[in-house]
Amino acid sequence: MKAYQIVYTGNLYPHKNIGVLISAVERLQIKLKVICARSVFEKRLPKSEYVEFLGRLSDEEMVKVYKNSQAFVFPSLIEGFGLPGLEAMAVGLPVIAARASCLPEIYGNAVLYFDPYDVDDLVSKINSVLTDEKLKKELIKNGLTQVKKYSWAKMAKQTWEIYQNALR
Numbered sequence: 001m002k003a004y005q006i007v008y009t010g011n012l013y014p015h016k017n018i019g020v021l022i023s024a025v026e027r028l029q030i031k032l033k034v035i036c037a038r039s040v041f042e043k044r045l046p047k048s049e050y051v052e053f054l055g056r057l058s059d060e061e062m063v064k065v066y067k068n069s070q071a072f073v074f075p076s077l078i079e080g081f082g083l084p085g086l087e088a089m090a091v092g093l094p095v096i097a098a099r100a101s102c103l104p105e106i107y108g109n110a111v112l113y114f115d116p117y118d119v120d121d122l123v124s125k126i127n128s129v130l131t132d133e134k135l136k137k138e139l140i141k142n143g144l145t146q147v148k149k150y151s152w153a154k155m156a157k158q159t160w161e162i163y164q165n166a167l168r
Helices: 018-028 059-067 083-090 103-110 119-131 133-147 152-167
Strands: 005-009 031-035 051-055 071-074 095-098 112-114
Touching: 005 018, 005 059, 005 083, 018 031, 018 119, 031 059, 071 083, 071 119, 083 095, 083 103, 083 133, 095 103, 095 119, 103 133, 112 119, 119 133
Parallel strands: 005 031, 005 071, 031 051, 071 095, 095 112
Antiparallel strands: none
16 A cells, blocks of 8 residues: 555544544554644553654644645544644645534535544545545545635634624
8 A cells, every 4th residue: 555644633632532543544554643732641542653643843844744644634522613624624635524523513515524433434434535536636625615714813803793792
């Protein structure tokens, strides 16, 4: 198999479900780059020759890892918003995400979803993105469209309007 690499960005708390992702890369025998500033839970995860913990990276270093990866995988069971997946979409990386929490609402049809409790399903979805060029291009296109729905300026404006309405 070609030397594939996928990436995950975020912390390693148990609800992030990284064990499922490690099991999937073990089965596929592909590299997983983990970008994580807080690695307090790293010792609890299974050891794997396929996983490299990169720690905190600059924005430029992170984009370089993204550009050298074939997909971003977000296996989280619980999220408040899911910003890492949107960041991956913004640089043109196809996203595979758990069908859990708010992720389907935030990501819409821009990602390939998997059952977060089913390693086989995740393996299948990763394999699909790695081997189906048409699917990969569709996910990238949809991701670039989806990410345009969100901006800090828009969020600040909407928050300001909520405060103004509450004060009236």
